[in-house]
Amino acid sequence: MIRDTSAPAAPAHPLPVLLPFRLTAPQRRFPPLRLTLLHALGIVGLGLLIAGGAHAQAGVNQLSAFGVIIKWFPLLMSGFLFNILISVLSMALGTVAGVGLGLASISLSTPLRRIAWGLTQFFRNAPWLVLLFFAMFMIPFEFRIFGVTIPFPDWVKAVIGFALPVMANMSEIVRGAVGSLPSGQWEAAESLAFSRRQTMWMIILPQCLKRMLPPWMNLYTLVTMATVQASIVGVTEMLTLIAQVHAAEGGRPDLLAPLYGFAMLCFFIYCYPIELWTRRLERRFHLHQ
């Protein structure tokens, strides 16, 4: 049979190959990074547009929305840093407590396991704001122990308030990660005469780190975004300052959208890279393939 080789045409029918199943449409390998810039530019552009519109509306001797944000930038940033401080500290406190609680929830002792389960479920299913209120109003503003007064400012109480749900979620992350390891690991360790504690600390937990990192980072971004709730209970963080800046600028209604938009932009710029990094880690650890 002579075939026409001058034009290598595609076969009329593709070969019957079984393609891997995809849950979603195929994605480019690193699309989000390029999109971040585009997104950020879009938001800044929108902000400028609103600011520009507000400027056109505003009369003489009035700062444009953009000018207002520049003028108050250092103060607002100090507020934002405070949000980050609260999120980092509550995450640290909650993680330490949560690892303990998570290990207790897989302990061999039944009462300990039950208590840990109860605490985890209670704090995991309570609204964060309610826990925050409890921390705010149950803990006094200063401790007086043996004649020494230890002040307990609002933001420390907020840290405790946010650490409670972090602790419960962390406990579930630890429990889930330990449970997800193949039981062969336990059996192999046992056959090598490792004690339970040794198995846990030297074999199981090190392998779990990889699995726990992405959900832990996810939890962190959630905590960061939740810190603005502290404004409701009177902590002087970014959202509180935004409201006060708005008042100091005479409560102009045209400033509301730019000011709160600025807060949104700050949180987005901070949280989105973490989100990206989390996804990359997940991909690297092959957790979704």
Place this chain on the structure above:
Amino acid sequence: MKKLLIAASLALLAGTVAASADVLDKIKEKGVLTVGVKADYKPFGFRDPSGAIVGIEPDLAADVAKRLGVKLELVPVVSANRIEFLQQGKIDLMIATMSDKPERRKVVLAIDPPYYSDAVNILLSKKVKNVTKWEDLKGKVLCGTSGAWYNKDVSTKYGAEVKAFDGSEKPLFALKGGECIGYLYDQTFVQGKLLDAEWNTDFAMPLPGVMEAPWILAVAPGEDKFAKFMTDTTIDWMKTGFVVNEEKKWGIEPTDYSKRMHEEHKKGS
């Protein structure tokens, strides 16, 4: 968690014991006077770009600290937490635009005489020429905030028609749109608006305030010694005209109440 609860309850106990000591001694021992002020009420208490809380009330607080010879610490408060902070002992003194109400006098120790007084006034368009007293408002249309207790009084007493809107932004918008000749609201709010170029080019507050609503300083219940000190301080402010000067310093028209108190006490001395 358990430890935390135990520590918290212990500290609560300790806190209640500590609160019974005289607050004036505590202030002098610490060397710091902690005052709760507003941070979102221009020009009475608001932030400057450095983050410091400034305004009339922080100045009053600074004067109290100076008289006691201690340092000043300002704590920003809002209406929802100011009374609680005072009862807890988190602040020693409250200077936070609090109107005098009987139910408030039950839970805090109010200082008499009231240090300031709000009133009812009108943000009036400058285009309106023939209104020089409240009686001139007969038959005129004013914008107002629905729910304000004085809306009805003003319409029955002075014969003005009050168109009520929700909140304070909508009536201001209606005023700009020409639906009424002025906005009937708290005088302190009107004065705050007039600090901004957006409002003071076309609007003014030509009438005297009516229906005064005094503002009170407050200390924690049972602190009679500190209350006495604050009463003397307030009277001294009136004597020296301190509040009137503060109003001028922060760009608002001195209220009738401040001027009247200044006159009365100046004579008395």
